[in-house]
Amino acid sequence: MKIKKSIIQIITILPEFTHKTTEQEIRERIEGKDNDLIIIHDEDKPAGFLIAYNLDEKVYYNWIMGVLPESRKKGFGKKLIEQFEFSAREKGYTTVQVKTMGKFKAMQHLLTNLKYEKIGLDDKVKIILRKNL
8 A cells, every 4th residue: 555655745744743653654554444545735736634544334534634834724624524524425434533632723623613523532632523424
């Protein structure tokens, strides 16, 4: 499986990503699972990405996503989530899930506007949000 170089490039640039997820970590996380690697472009250059995979036969999980600072406030985050949800529906999933941290207020706001509901916290104190499709 080939991980697109633009995803790795975006990960290395994003200031919020204190852990720079590697190509090997991505491979290990999605290997053997139904998955999507979505890249969105701002004109002709990559602006953001989303990596998703199935948690089980009903739940499709938005594991990691980001939009470059210069491409923010242009709707790219919303478009990435909409593409993720469309793919999940097409594949037959009934629920989508994502985790975020309390410090990412813009992400929380976006997810709330897209009708995601907080369902709890994981063991690392990330907020778990779900949406029924």
